[in-house]
Amino acid sequence: MEKNNGLLTIKNLTKHFDISGGLLDQLSFSNGKISRKRTVVKAVNDVSFSIQPGETLSVVGESGCGKSTLARTVLGLYPPNSGEIYYRGDRIDTLSSKEMLPYRAKMQMIFQDPYASLNPRMTVARTLEEPVVFHNKSISNDEVQKKVEDVMEQVGVDPKWVDRYPHEFSGGQRQRISIARALMVDPEFVVADEPVSALDVSIQAQILNLMMDAQEKRGLTYLFITHDLSVVKHISTRVAVMYLGTLCELATVRELFDSRRHPYTKALLSAIPILGERKPKHIKLKGEVPTPINLPPGCIFHGRCEYVNDRCKEEKPKIRVLDSGAQVACHAVEEGRI
Amino acid sequence: MVGHLLEVKDLEVKFALRFGDLTAIDGISFILDKKEKLGLVGESGAGKSVTGFSIINLISKPGYISGGSVTLDGVKLNDLTDSEMREIRGNKISMIFQDPMMTLNPVLTIATQMTETVHAHRNVSKNDAMDIALDKLKKVYIPSPEKRLFQYPHECSGGMRQRIVVAIALLTNPALIIADEPTTALDVTIQAGITDLLSELCETDDMGLILITHDLAVVSQVTEKIAVMYAGKIIETGLTEDIIKNPRHPYTQGLIGSIPGTQEMGKRLTQIKGMMPTLTDIPKGCAFHPRCDIGEQICRETTPLLESVDGEKRLIACHIAGV
Ligand SMILES: Nc1ncnc2c1ncn2[C@@H]1O[C@H](COP(=O)(O)OP(=O)(O)OP(=O)(O)O)[C@@H](O)[C@H]1O
Ligand SMILES: Nc1ncnc2c1ncn2[C@@H]1O[C@H](COP(=O)(O)OP(=O)(O)OP(=O)(O)O)[C@@H](O)[C@H]1O
Ligand code: SF4
Ligand SMILES: [Mg+2]
Ligand SMILES: [Mg+2]
Numbered sequence: 001m002e003k004n005n006g007l008l009t010i011k012n013l014t015k016h017f018d019i020s021g022g023l024l025d026q027l028s029f030s031n032g033k034i035s036r037k038r039t040v041v042k043a044v045n046d047v048s049f050s051i052q053p054g055e056t057l058s059v060v061g062e063s064g065c066g067k068s069t070l071a072r073t074v075l076g077l078y079p080p081n082s083g084e085i086y087y088r089g090d091r092i093d094t095l096s097s098k099e100m101l102p103y104r105a106k107m108q109m110i111f112q113d114p115y116a117s118l119n120p121r122m123t124v125a126r127t128l129e130e131p132v133v134f135h136n137k138s139i140s141n142d143e144v145q146k147k148v149e150d151v152m153e154q155v156g157v158d159p160k161w162v163d164r165y166p167h168e169f170s171g172g173q174r175q176r177i178s179i180a181r182a183l184m185v186d187p188e189f190v191v192a193d194e195p196v197s198a199l200d201v202s203i204q205a206q207i208l209n210l211m212m213d214a215q216e217k218r219g220l221t222y223l224f225i226t227h228d229l230s231v232v233k234h235i236s237t238r239v240a241v242m243y244l245g246t247l248c249e250l251a252t253v254r255e256l257f258d259s260r261r262h263p264y265t266k267a268l269l270s271a272i273p274i275l276g277e278r279k280p281k282h283i284k285l286k287g288e289v290p291t292p293i294n295l296p297p298g299c300i301f302h303g304r305c306e307y308v309n310d311r312c313k314e315e316k317p318k319i320r321v322l323d324s325g326a327q328v329a330c331h332a333v334e335e336g337r338i
Numbered sequence: 339m340v341g342h343l344l345e346v347k348d349l350e351v352k353f354a355l356r357f358g359d360l361t362a363i364d365g366i367s368f369i370l371d372k373k374e375k376l377g378l379v380g381e382s383g384a385g386k387s388v389t390g391f392s393i394i395n396l397i398s399k400p401g402y403i404s405g406g407s408v409t410l411d412g413v414k415l416n417d418l419t420d421s422e423m424r425e426i427r428g429n430k431i432s433m434i435f436q437d438p439m440m441t442l443n444p445v446l447t448i449a450t451q452m453t454e455t456v457h458a459h460r461n462v463s464k465n466d467a468m469d470i471a472l473d474k475l476k477k478v479y480i481p482s483p484e485k486r487l488f489q490y491p492h493e494c495s496g497g498m499r500q501r502i503v504v505a506i507a508l509l510t511n512p513a514l515i516i517a518d519e520p521t522t523a524l525d526v527t528i529q530a531g532i533t534d535l536l537s538e539l540c541e542t543d544d545m546g547l548i549l550i551t552h553d554l555a556v557v558s559q560v561t562e563k564i565a566v567m568y569a570g571k572i573i574e575t576g577l578t579e580d581i582i583k584n585p586r587h588p589y590t591q592g593l594i595g596s597i598p599g600t601q602e603m604g605k606r607l608t609q610i611k612g613m614m615p616t617l618t619d620i621p622k623g624c625a626f627h628p629r630c631d632i633g634e635q636i637c638r639e640t641t642p643l644l645e646s647v648d649g650e651k652r653l654i655a656c657h658i659a660g661v
Contacts, residue, residue, distance in 0.1 A: 062525035063496075170613055200381035200552065200614075205596035205607040212606065229526065230555070230599030234607070253603065271530040273555035275600055276582040282530040288495050 006050030006086070007189060007221050008074065008107075013083035015044040015066075015073045042292045043069040045245040045300075046083070048319070049327075051189075056215070056222040058232045058253075060268070061242035062289065067225045070242070071191045074223065075107055076100060087189075105135040108182035112194035114174035118166040124177055125162040128152070132184050147184065154217075155180040155210055172203035176210065183214060193225040208235060229272045233257055241265045245292055246300045247319065251326035261328045261338055263305045299331065307332040341412040343546045344370040344393070344514055350405035351385075351392050353617070360617040362388050364570040365406065367644075370514070370563075373540055375547040377557030377578065380567035381593075381614055386550045389567070390516045393548070394431050395423050411513060428459050432507035436519035438499035441506060442491040448475075448502055449487040455509050474505040478535055497528030504535060511543070518550040533560050554597060558582050566590050569615055569625040572644055576652035586647060587654045588630050624657065632658050 020026045020038045027036055044066045051057045059067050072078045074085060076092065085093040092103055111117040118127060128148045132139060149159045155176040157169075166174055175195060182190055192211070196204040212235060214220060226232055232239055236253040241262065249262040260266055267283040285304045290296055296303055302312040309331070317329045332338045351363035363385050370376050378386050391397050393408050395415060408415045410430060415423065435441060443451055452471035456462060462470070468487075475483035478501040491499055500520060507515055517536060521529035537560050540547050549560055557564055558578055565575040566587065574587040585591045594600060595608025612629045615621060621628055627637040636657050644655040654660050 062527065172613060201554075201596045202381060202593060202610040203613060205598070205609045208598065209606045209609055212604070227525065228598075230597065234598030234601070234603055267527055271526040272599075273526075273530070273533070273553065273559050275555045275594070275597060276558050276579070278559065278579075282527075282534065284531065285527055288498070 005052070007053040007088060008223070009050040009086040010074060011048050011084040011086075013044060013047045013070070013073060013085065014042075014081045015069050015078055016081050017041040017043055017069075039293060042295050043245050044073060044080075045295070047242075047245075047247045048083075049240055049247065049250055051221060051223060052237075053188075053221055054215075054219055055237035056224050056235055057238050057240060058224040058226060058236040059240045059242060060226060060229060060232050062227060062268075064289070064292065065242045066245040066292070067227075067242060068193050069245075071109070071193050071223065071225050075109055075191055076104075077109075101135075105131075105185045106187055107189045107191065108185065108187040110175075110178055110182050110190060110192040110195045112197050114171065114178040115166060117178055118174060118181075120166050123163050123165055124152070124157070127166075127177065127181055128162075128184050131181060135185050151180045151183050154183065154214065156206070170203075172199055172206060175199060175203075175207050179207070179210060179214070183218070186218070187220070189221045189223070191223045191225070194227070195224075196231060197226065197228060204231075211235070229269065241268065244289060244295065244300045247327075247329065248301065249326065249328045249330075250319075251324070251328075255324055255326050261322070261326065261333045262301075262330050263307050263332065263338070264301050299329075305332075307337055309337075341409070342369045343372050343374070343411060344548075345409040346393065346406070347409070348406035349389070349392060349408065350403070351388050351397055351401055352404040354400040354402065359404075361404075361620075362401065362570050362617060363392060366565075366567075366570075366572045367406075368565055368572065368575065370546045370548065372513070372544050372546055374563065375537065375540055375549060375561040377554075377561035377564045378548055378550045378567065379552065379554055379557050379564060381552060383614055383616065384567040385570040386552075386567055387518055390433065390518050390548065390550050393516060394427050394433060396427075396433075429510050430512055431514045431516065432510065432512040434500075434503055434507050434515060434517040434520045436522050438496070438503045439491065441503045442499060444491055447488050447490055448494075452487075452506060452509060455506060459510050470509065471505075474508045475502070477508060477539070478502070478505045479531075480505070495528075497524055497531065500524060500528075500532055501535070504532070504539075508539065508543070512545060514546045514548070515539075516548045516550070519552070520549075521556065522551065522553070529556070536560065554582070554594065555599075566593070569620050570617070571625065571655065572653075573626065573656070574652075574654045575644070576648075580648070580652060586652065586659050587656050588632055588659060589626050592629075624655070634658060 018040050027034055061067055073080050080093055084091060087103055125148060129144050132144055152159045157173055157176050196207050238252050239256045240250040241248045243264045249265045260269055267285050270283040287304045298314045299312045299317050302308045312331050317331045319327045319329045320334055321327050347367050348365045349363055350365050352359045352361050380386055392403055397403060453467040456467040456470050472483055480486050480501055521532050533556060536547060549557060551557055561578050564578045564581050565572045568589050574590045585594050592610035598607060601607060610629050623639050624637045624642050627633045642655045642657045644653045645660060646653050647660055
C-alpha cells in the first residue's frame, strides 16, 4: 500500500483485548489436568488504509465491529498488537509519549457523548484554554483569550458564556464546545467518533454543517466514525465498511452507494430506511454476527453470505484493488461471481 | 356511527412540580383505525413517550392526565377503575419499548416469562400456554424457537430480544400496539427486520400500531399516517406520503430538510436555528416562533390551532403556512 502520500496511513493494524481476567479466572480443571485459557476479543484485525489530506474518510459498520477501537488505536490511545501507523510518512506507533507530543496537537478527537468528554468542573474557558497552553507553553494570556473568543464564535457558542459549566448547556451546545476544544490547537487531522449520534436531527444538521464549514476553512482531514449511513452519504469523500473487525470494502462515497460490491455492504446499504420509500427491498441476512472472541475461519462473513463457496470457508479473502480504485475483500468479487 | 379503534381527544398531561404545574401534552387529538399505522414523530422532549404512556394511563407521578379523553373500541378509558384499566392494558393494548430489558426479566427463561403472561390473561393448561408461546415466537421469525424457549434473555442478541418482546406483546392478541422507539437501539440490518415484522403483523392480526420515533425515515416506511409533535402539541398531521413529499408546517419542513441523505451530498444541510424549548419556557403564541423564518406578529401573540388544509386529510397549526 501507498505509505507516503497519505496524511495518515495504517498498515495491517490489529488490536485485541485480553479479557481473561486474573490468573485464577483463567484456570480450568478438566480430565485431571489444569489448563489456562485466555479470552481475547479480536476487535480490529489486519486493517490497512490511507487517509488523504483534506478528505473525510468514514468508517461504518454495525455495533461492535471495531470502529471506536480503530479510531482510538489510530490516535495512539490504545497500543496496537501489530501493524504500523504513519503520519505524513513518519512512523508514529513506535514513538514514546514525549516523542509523540508534536503529533498529538495535530491529531484531535471528538466523542459521541460530549457530556462525558467535557470535565464537568471546568468552565468553558478553562476547557478551551487547557489544550492550547499544554501544547504551546510560550503563548501569552491575551493570545489565548483571543483564540478562545475566535473559536467560540466559529462554533456558534456566544463568547460571553465562557464562564459557564458544561451542565448549563444543551447537548448540541456541548458538542459545539467539544468541537471548539479540538479546534483550539489548530489540528490537521480530526477523528470524530459518532459526533452527532446522540443529537436530534435538527441539532445534528447544525453540527454537521459546522464540521463541514470548519473543514473547508481550515483544510481539515476527518476520520469520521458512525453507524448512521445517511450521515455517511452526506459528508464522506470515501467510506470504509467494517464487519467484525475486518475491512470489507473501501470506495468513494458515490461508488459505494451506486455500485457496492461486497455482499455485506450490499445488505447493509439495502437496510437503510430512506425517507418516503414505501416498499423497501431489504436483503435479509441469515444468522447473526459471530462474536469477535471466536472469529470464523476463512472469510469473516461466510456464515451469513449468500455467495459463499468452499473457498470462502477456508481462505481469508485479501483486499484487492479494482479498476475503479475501490478496494474489496471478497472471493466472489475476485472470481467474477458478483 | 361505527367507532374507531382509538380516539384520543384533547388529551392533556401535566407534571406537578414544586414550583407549579408544567404542561407536557397540550391538547392533542388523533384517530386510529384497525390495521392502521400512525407514526408519532418529533425531537427529544416533544412529548411522544408521555403521549404513549397516557394512552394506557401509565403516567407516573408527578405526572397526571389533566384533561381530554381516550376511547378504545368505544370504551372511554378515562372512566375505568384501576383494575379495569389493567385488564385493558393486558388484553387490548401492548407496549414495546426501546430497551427490550424493560420488558424481559433477566433471571427467567423465555418460556417462563411467556407462559406466565398467557396464564395471567387466559385460563389455559400449561401445555396450551407453551403452544401459544411457541406459536408467537414462530410468528416473529425466531430461528429454532423450540430451543430459544428455554434460554435466558442474555443468551440472545439485541435484535433477537426485541423480537421476543414483540412475541410477548402478541400473546394476548391485542387490538393496539404502541411501540416507543422499538428499533432505535438496534443496528440497521436488524431494525429493518423488526419494522417489516410490525407492519406485517398489523395486516395479518388486524392490529393498530402507534409507532413512536424520532426517525422520520423509519416512519415513512411503516406508517400510513404521521403526527408531528413539537413542544407538547401536534403541529402537523396527515397522510405519510403527503407530509413527506410536501410538508407544510415550517417545523416539519425544517425537520425533513435536516435529514442527511435527502439533500445533495456534501452541501450544507437545511438547518433550523436554535432548539426546542423546555417545558419551563415554552414561548407565548406559537411555540415554534423563535425558530421560524416566516413568522409574523400574530405568531408571537396567539397560539395557532391545528386546522385542516387541503380539505380533510391534512391538519397544520400555523398562522402563516395554513392559509
Ligand atoms: N477496552 C475494551 N476491553 C475489552 N473489549 C473491548 C474494549 N473496547 C472494545 N471492546 C470490544 O471490542 C469490540 C469492538 O468494540 P468497538 O467499541 O470498537 O465497536 P464499535 O464498532 O465502536 O461499536 P459501537 O457502534 O457499538 O460503538 C467489541 O466486541 C467490544 O466489546
Ligand atoms: N417525570 C417527569 N417529570 C417532569 N417532566 C417530565 C417527566 N417525564 C417527562 N417529562 C417532560 O415531558 C416532556 C416530554 O417528554 P417525553 O419523554 O414524552 O419526550 P419524547 O418526545 O418521548 O422525547 P425522547 O425522544 O427524548 O424520548 C419533556 O420535556 C420531559 O422533560
Ligand atoms: S405560526 Fe408563525 S411561528 Fe408558528 S410556525 Fe407558523 S409561521 Fe411559524
Ligand atoms: Mg463505537
Ligand atoms: Mg421518548
